[in-house]
Amino acid sequence: MIIAIKRGASSEEVKEFSANLEKKGVKIHLSEGAIQTIIGLVGDTTGIDAEALQAHHLVEKVIRVQEPYKRANRLFHPEDSRLDIALEAGGVQSIGGGKLGIIAGPCSVETREQIVEVAVAVKKAGAGFLRGGVFKPRTSPYSFQGLGFEGLDLLLEAKKASGLPIVTELMAIHQLELFDPVDIIQIGARNMQNFTLLKELGHCRKPILLKRGYACTVTELLMAAEYIMAGGNDRIILCERGIRTYDTYTRNTLDLAAIPFLKKQSHLPVIVDPSHGTGFSWMVPAMAKAAIAAGADGLIIEVHNNPEKALCDGEQSITPAAFAELMEVLRKYAAIEGKTI
Amino acid sequence: MIIAIKRGASSEEVKEFSANLEKKGVKIHLSEGAIQTIIGLVGDTTGIDAEALQAHHLVEKVIRVQEPYKRANRLFHPEDSRLDIALEAGGVQSIGGGKLGIIAGPCSVETREQIVEVAVAVKKAGAGFLRGGVFKPRTSPYSFQGLGFEGLDLLLEAKKASGLPIVTELMAIHQLELFDPVDIIQIGARNMQNFTLLKELGHCRKPILLKRGYACTVTELLMAAEYIMAGGNDRIILCERGIRTYDTYTRNTLDLAAIPFLKKQSHLPVIVDPSHGTGFSWMVPAMAKAAIAAGADGLIIEVHNNPEKALCDGEQSITPAAFAELMEVLRKYAAIEGKTI
Amino acid sequence: MIIAIKRGASSEEVKEFSANLEKKGVKIHLSEGAIQTIIGLVGDTTGIDAEALQAHHLVEKVIRVQEPYKRANRLFHPEDSRLDIALEAGGVQSIGGGKLGIIAGPCSVETREQIVEVAVAVKKAGAGFLRGGVFKPRTSPYSFQGLGFEGLDLLLEAKKASGLPIVTELMAIHQLELFDPVDIIQIGARNMQNFTLLKELGHCRKPILLKRGYACTVTELLMAAEYIMAGGNDRIILCERGIRTYDTYTRNTLDLAAIPFLKKQSHLPVIVDPSHGTGFSWMVPAMAKAAIAAGADGLIIEVHNNPEKALCDGEQSITPAAFAELMEVLRKYAAIEGKTI
Amino acid sequence: MIIAIKRGASSEEVKEFSANLEKKGVKIHLSEGAIQTIIGLVGDTTGIDAEALQAHHLVEKVIRVQEPYKRANRLFHPEDSRLDIALEAGGVQSIGGGKLGIIAGPCSVETREQIVEVAVAVKKAGAGFLRGGVFKPRTSPYSFQGLGFEGLDLLLEAKKASGLPIVTELMAIHQLELFDPVDIIQIGARNMQNFTLLKELGHCRKPILLKRGYACTVTELLMAAEYIMAGGNDRIILCERGIRTYDTYTRNTLDLAAIPFLKKQSHLPVIVDPSHGTGFSWMVPAMAKAAIAAGADGLIIEVHNNPEKALCDGEQSITPAAFAELMEVLRKYAAIEGKTI
Structure with a gap:
C-alpha cells in the first residue's frame, strides 16, 4: 500500500502518522521528497482499511498494490x-x-x-x-x-x-x-x-x-x-x-x-x-x-x-x-x- | 398486461392459450387482427409471471401496463x-x-x-x-x-x-x-x-x-x-x-x-x-x-x-x-x- | 504522478527508466526501498501518458496525483x-x-x-x-x-x-x-x-x-x-x-x-x-x-x-x-x- | 407498433388520434375493450416517432414490435x-x-x-x-x-x-x-x-x-x-x-x-x-x-x-x-x- 501525503504536511505530523500505522503490524518505508512525501506500507496490508485512511487530513491518495484477498489469491x-x-x-x-x-x-x-x-x-x-x-x-x-x-x-x-x-x-x-x-x-x-x-x-x-x-x-x-x-x-x-x-x-x-x-x-x-x-x-x-x-x-x-x-x-x-x-x-x-x- | 402474439399463430392455438391464462384469475380481452393479434389481460395481474409467458412459442412480446406492486402502490x-x-x-x-x-x-x-x-x-x-x-x-x-x-x-x-x-x-x-x-x-x-x-x-x-x-x-x-x-x-x-x-x-x-x-x-x-x-x-x-x-x-x-x-x-x-x-x-x-x- | 516499480527490477533498469522520464520535462524523485521502489514525477505531468507508462515491464502501477487538466482547473x-x-x-x-x-x-x-x-x-x-x-x-x-x-x-x-x-x-x-x-x-x-x-x-x-x-x-x-x-x-x-x-x-x-x-x-x-x-x-x-x-x-x-x-x-x-x-x-x-x- | 390508450379516454378522442396516425402512412387496427383500448399500427413504422407519441395525453404506453432498422435488418x-x-x-x-x-x-x-x-x-x-x-x-x-x-x-x-x-x-x-x-x-x-x-x-x-x-x-x-x-x-x-x-x-x-x-x-x-x-x-x-x-x-x-x-x-x-x-x-x-x- 502506498500513501501519498498532502503537500504542506509537517515532518512531525507525518512521523506521528507513520508511527500509528506501524502499530497495525506493517513496516513503514517513508520517503520524504522536496515536493511529494510518500509512505510505503510493507507486509500484510489486508487488515488495513484504505477507506478509513483516506479520511485522514494528511492523506492525498491511498493506493493498494497488494490484493486485499489472501486465501483466494x-x-x-x-x-x-x-x-x-x-x-x-x-x-x-x-x-x-x-x-x-x-x-x-x-x-x-x-x-x-x-x-x-x-x-x-x-x-x-x-x-x-x-x-x-x-x-x-x-x-x-x-x-x-x-x-x-x-x-x-x-x-x-x-x-x-x-x-x-x-x-x-x-x-x-x-x-x-x-x-x-x-x-x-x-x-x-x-x-x-x-x-x-x-x-x-x-x-x-x-x-x-x-x-x-x-x-x-x-x-x-x-x-x-x-x-x-x-x-x-x-x-x-x-x-x-x-x-x-x-x-x-x-x-x-x-x-x-x-x-x-x-x-x-x-x-x-x-x-x-x-x-x-x-x-x-x-x-x-x-x-x-x-x-x-x-x-x-x-x-x-x-x-x-x-x-x-x-x-x-x-x-x-x-x-x-x-x-x-x-x-x-x-x-x-x-x-x-x-x-x- | 398486453400480450402481442407472433404472426402465423393459428386461431385455435391462441384460443387455447387464452383459456389457460383465464384460469389464472384474470379476464381476457382478445383482439384478433388481420396482421397482429393482441391479448389484453384485465384484473389483478401481479401474480402473472411475465417472464414465464415470454417463453411461450406464441408470444412476441409481453408488456406490463399495471405496476407489479399493490400495497406499496x-x-x-x-x-x-x-x-x-x-x-x-x-x-x-x-x-x-x-x-x-x-x-x-x-x-x-x-x-x-x-x-x-x-x-x-x-x-x-x-x-x-x-x-x-x-x-x-x-x-x-x-x-x-x-x-x-x-x-x-x-x-x-x-x-x-x-x-x-x-x-x-x-x-x-x-x-x-x-x-x-x-x-x-x-x-x-x-x-x-x-x-x-x-x-x-x-x-x-x-x-x-x-x-x-x-x-x-x-x-x-x-x-x-x-x-x-x-x-x-x-x-x-x-x-x-x-x-x-x-x-x-x-x-x-x-x-x-x-x-x-x-x-x-x-x-x-x-x-x-x-x-x-x-x-x-x-x-x-x-x-x-x-x-x-x-x-x-x-x-x-x-x-x-x-x-x-x-x-x-x-x-x-x-x-x-x-x-x-x-x-x-x-x-x-x-x-x-x-x-x- | 507516482510510479510504483515492480519487485525484482534492477537498480540500473530503474535509473535508465527514470532518466528517460526526465527527458519529458519533469523532475524525478526516486525512492528505492528494500521492498518497494517508487518514482515521483514532479512538475507539469499533463503531457505524460499514464497509459503508455503502464505498458512498461518495470511498472506495477501509475497513479495520477495532479489533475490532467490545466486551463479548466x-x-x-x-x-x-x-x-x-x-x-x-x-x-x-x-x-x-x-x-x-x-x-x-x-x-x-x-x-x-x-x-x-x-x-x-x-x-x-x-x-x-x-x-x-x-x-x-x-x-x-x-x-x-x-x-x-x-x-x-x-x-x-x-x-x-x-x-x-x-x-x-x-x-x-x-x-x-x-x-x-x-x-x-x-x-x-x-x-x-x-x-x-x-x-x-x-x-x-x-x-x-x-x-x-x-x-x-x-x-x-x-x-x-x-x-x-x-x-x-x-x-x-x-x-x-x-x-x-x-x-x-x-x-x-x-x-x-x-x-x-x-x-x-x-x-x-x-x-x-x-x-x-x-x-x-x-x-x-x-x-x-x-x-x-x-x-x-x-x-x-x-x-x-x-x-x-x-x-x-x-x-x-x-x-x-x-x-x-x-x-x-x-x-x-x-x-x-x-x-x- | 402497439399503443395502449389511457383509461377514461373517450371514443371520439381515440378515433381522432387514430385518424391522425393513419395520415402518416400506416394502417390502424383499433381494438376498443371495456377496460383497455389498444391501437395496433401496421406497415412501415420506422418513420413513426415513438417518443413523440408517448407525450400524447391519451397514450399510456407505446411498444415497438417491429425493429426500427430496415436495410440492416x-x-x-x-x-x-x-x-x-x-x-x-x-x-x-x-x-x-x-x-x-x-x-x-x-x-x-x-x-x-x-x-x-x-x-x-x-x-x-x-x-x-x-x-x-x-x-x-x-x-x-x-x-x-x-x-x-x-x-x-x-x-x-x-x-x-x-x-x-x-x-x-x-x-x-x-x-x-x-x-x-x-x-x-x-x-x-x-x-x-x-x-x-x-x-x-x-x-x-x-x-x-x-x-x-x-x-x-x-x-x-x-x-x-x-x-x-x-x-x-x-x-x-x-x-x-x-x-x-x-x-x-x-x-x-x-x-x-x-x-x-x-x-x-x-x-x-x-x-x-x-x-x-x-x-x-x-x-x-x-x-x-x-x-x-x-x-x-x-x-x-x-x-x-x-x-x-x-x-x-x-x-x-x-x-x-x-x-x-x-x-x-x-x-x-x-x-x-x-x-x-
Whole structure:
C-alpha cells in the first residue's frame, strides 16, 4: 500500500502518522521528497482499511498494490484448485484442473417426472452434475417461490435415478441443516454479499458454488470467497453469470473477461452460467462455447423438458436435445484447450 | 398486461392459450387482427409471471401496463403515509406527510463517549433520530465488523442520554430478538433483495428503513417493500443512497430523480442518504439540500465527532458543527416546500 | 504522478527508466526501498501518458496525483468564471459568479409562431436565454432531423421579438460560418468527444455550452473543455444532462453530485438540463429545484407551447405556464443560495 | 407498433388520434375493450416517432414490435452479407459468409520501420488486413494525436510492402478526400453517433468498419449502420469493442453476446476488438478465441513490435510472435465453426 501525503504536511505530523500505522503490524518505508512525501506500507496490508485512511487530513491518495484477498489469491497457492465430489456409486466427479464440470438441469424443481426426466437426459448427454432450484429468489412476492424442502426430496430422487451429484441454492442459514445430501450448495447473485451467510458457510465443509453478484466487481467476488475461506472452507467454485449494464437486450451482460482475470488472480475453479448470463435459450450455445474458449472450468446450464411450461425462466432454458447437441461441440472445444469433460 | 402474439399463430392455438391464462384469475380481452393479434389481460395481474409467458412459442412480446406492486402502490392508497415513532419522553417523532425526518449519527458505534457525544450534539442541532451501526456489512472479512450487541448497549445509552429514537442495521434474522429497543430497523443495500429476510420482517411490527440496493431499480425497491408489506408490516421508509455507475468520482451516483418517482408511485416516505450517496463529507451539504428541494421526506446523514479517527467511513462523515450549520439551511429549504423539521 | 516499480527490477533498469522520464520535462524523485521502489514525477505531468507508462515491464502501477487538466482547473484560476453575453438592446446577460442563467425554449424550432410564442413567454417569466434546436442529432435517420438553416432564421426572428440571446446546437464544423448571430453554441452529448470539432471550437470566440456525454466521466467533461481552452477559447459553460445507467425509469440518470464536484475542480460555470436528465415533464420542477440547491449556475429547460404536438421530445417539455410557476419557486431557492436570476 | 390508450379516454378522442396516425402512412387496427383500448399500427413504422407519441395525453404506453432498422435488418436480407476487398495483386480478401477477417497492426503508425515490420510480420502469420491509426481520438489534448497524413503515407508503404489491404480511422469528413487508397475506413466508438459524419459516409462507396460506441446499445449500433445504409452505402462491418460498465478491472467490458444478437438481427458481418475490449495484452488470446467461438466473422487485434515503447495503447498490444501463436489456435476454432481464415 502506498500513501501519498498532502503537500504542506509537517515532518512531525507525518512521523506521528507513520508511527500509528506501524502499530497495525506493517513496516513503514517513508520517503520524504522536496515536493511529494510518500509512505510505503510493507507486509500484510489486508487488515488495513484504505477507506478509513483516506479520511485522514494528511492523506492525498491511498493506493493498494497488494490484493486485499489472501486465501483466494493464486500468489499464495500457485496450482489450480480442483474440486472433487465423491459419487455414491464410487469414483469422483471433478471441476477444475483440466476437468470441465458441466452442471445442467431446470431452474426450478417442479414435479418428480420433470426432474427425473431431465436428470436422466442430461446425464446421458454427458453432464456431470444436476441442478434444480427448490428455494427461489424472486423479485415479486407473488411469483412462484419454489417447492421448498418438498422439492429437495424430488431432487434427491433424481439424484438417485441418475447418479448425478446435485447442486441447489441455499437462501438462508437455517436451511443448512437439511442440505446434508446436497453435493454443492449454490449461493445466488443476490446473496453474494450476505456477509452473515458467508461467514456461516465458512464453518461448514460443503462445496460452495458462489455466483457473482449482478453488480459486483470481480474483486468483490474474490472477497466474498475470502469470507468463506477465512472461516476454513476452501471448497469454492466461482461463477460468472452476467452483470447489470445499461444495455438490456440480454437479461444480463455476460462478462467473459472475468474468466481469464479470475484464473490469473485466483486458484479457484471458475464456471459460467450462459442461461442467466443471456436470458435467451437461443444464445446459450454461442456463449457456452465462448466460455470454454475463454478458459472456463465448467458451465451451469438450464435445461427443461418443456421450456414453455416452465414455472420459472423458461425463456432461457434449452431442451435436453439441444443440450446433447451442444455437448458434442463442447467436447471439441475442450479438446483444443487440453481439457476433458 | 398486453400480450402481442407472433404472426402465423393459428386461431385455435391462441384460443387455447387464452383459456389457460383465464384460469389464472384474470379476464381476457382478445383482439384478433388481420396482421397482429393482441391479448389484453384485465384484473389483478401481479401474480402473472411475465417472464414465464415470454417463453411461450406464441408470444412476441409481453408488456406490463399495471405496476407489479399493490400495497406499496399509491393507486390504492392515495394519501402520503406518515411514520410515527412514539418517544419515551412522550409525544411522537414523524417522517412523511409534511414532516422531515432527519437521522444523524456515526457510521459505527465505537465507544460510549463517541456515541453519546454525537447523539447529544445532533439532537441539539435538531436531528429527530440517532443512527449508529453495530453490525457492519464490510467488503473484507479483515475489516472492522462492528461491535455487535455490545455496540447496541452503547447505542441504547445514547438513546437515553439524548432522548432520540434510534436506527440501526439488522443483518440477519436471528438478531431480531435483541432489536426490541431499536426504534427503526435499517435494512442495508446489500440485503434489499435478501428475500428470506424481507419475508420475516413482514411478520414483525417494527418500522423498517429499507435502503435501495446499489444496483437495484426503483421498481425493485418497491417490490422489496412489497415483500415486507405482503407479510403485514406497512411501516416502511424507502431510502435512496446512490447507485453503481461507470463514473467513480463519487462512491455512488446519487439518483435524486428517484424521489419524485417514488413519491408518485408510492405512498411511502422517501429519504436520502447523501453520505453513502457521495462518499465525501464536503459534498454532503449540497446533496442534502438538493434532496429536500427534490421532495424528500428526510435525510440520513453520517456525523462523527472525529471523522479522521472513525473506524469506518470517516471520509464521508461530517462533524457535529458542520451538521448544525447544515440544519440551519435545511430549515429554509423545508419552509419553501411547506414542510417542517 | 507516482510510479510504483515492480519487485525484482534492477537498480540500473530503474535509473535508465527514470532518466528517460526526465527527458519529458519533469523532475524525478526516486525512492528505492528494500521492498518497494517508487518514482515521483514532479512538475507539469499533463503531457505524460499514464497509459503508455503502464505498458512498461518495470511498472506495477501509475497513479495520477495532479489533475490532467490545466486551463479548466480551479487551482490555476481560483475565482469563478462568469460568462457575459452582450445584449443587442444593451447590457449583458450573465451566467456564473452568483448569476443564475436560465435557458428555456423548445427542443426543436418548428414554426415561426411556435418559436416566437415560446420566446416571448419564457422571456416574460424571467428566462435569460432562448434555446431551440435546428440541427437535431436523432438516433434514427427516419426521424425528424430539424429545420436546418431555415430554422435558424426563425430562431433569429424569435431573438428579435423577445430580446433574448439564443442558444442552439452545432453538429458539424462547416455549420460554424452561419452561426455568427448565435450567442451561445451548444455542443451536444454525442459530440462531447468529437475531438476534431472541439479543436476547431478552440479557434472561434463564441461561448460554448458543452454538454456532458451520456457515458462520460466528469473528468472527461473537463478534458473536453480543456480541448477547447487549449485552442484559446475559454468562454465555456459545462452542462450536466444525465448519464446512462442500468435503471431506465428516467431517460437518463441526472448526476447532480457533478455540480459540487465540477465547481470545486473548475472555475467554469455549471448548469443542468433537467429535461433530458429525466425525460418527463412532471419531474422537471423537482430536479430544477434540486440543481439550484446543489449549487448550479443555471438551467436549460425545454418549454413548448403544445408539448403533445412537439415534433421532438414532447414528453419532457413543460408548458410556458408551468415554466412561469417554476421560476417563481426558483427565485426563492436562488435567494437562499445568495444568487440572482 | 402497439399503443395502449389511457383509461377514461373517450371514443371520439381515440378515433381522432387514430385518424391522425393513419395520415402518416400506416394502417390502424383499433381494438376498443371495456377496460383497455389498444391501437395496433401496421406497415412501415420506422418513420413513426415513438417518443413523440408517448407525450400524447391519451397514450399510456407505446411498444415497438417491429425493429426500427430496415436495410440492416436480416428480415429483409436473409443471407449473410460478405464484404470483399479487391487486392492490388489480384484476388479478394473477404470478411463474412464463412470467411474470418483478421485485422492486425499497431494502435498508431509511428515510424516507417515500425509499421512495415509489423505489416510483414502479421501478414506472415496469416492476417488478412493491416490496421494502423494516423488520426487518434485521445482524451487529452496534450497526448500524442497521431501522425496525420504523414502517417497515412507510411501506412501506404506498409500496404505495398506487405500486400495487405489497410484499415485506418477517419475522424472528420474533410479527411475523406485523402482516404482514397484506404481499403476500409474505421469509424471509432466516439464517432458512432456523429450523425453528420454517418450521413456523409452514406454517400461514399468505401467499406466502413463501424465500432460500437462504448455506451451505445446494440440497437443504436444497428441504427448507426442504418444511417450509412440509408445513404446508399451498404458495405459495413460492425465491431464490438467493449462497453463501459461499473467494473473497471478491464478497460471496457467486452459484450460477446452482441455477436449472436447482431448476427440474428442483421446480415452484416460482425467482428470483435479484444484489445480495446480488455485493455490488457495477456487477455487478448482468451477473448479472441471466445469471440470466434461465439460466432464472430473476424477480429481486429493490436500488434506492436515493441509494445513497451508504443506511443499509444502499449499495454493492450501483443507482439508479432504472440499474434502468430494465437493465429495457430484460431485456425482450429475456425475449423470447428466451419469457417476459414
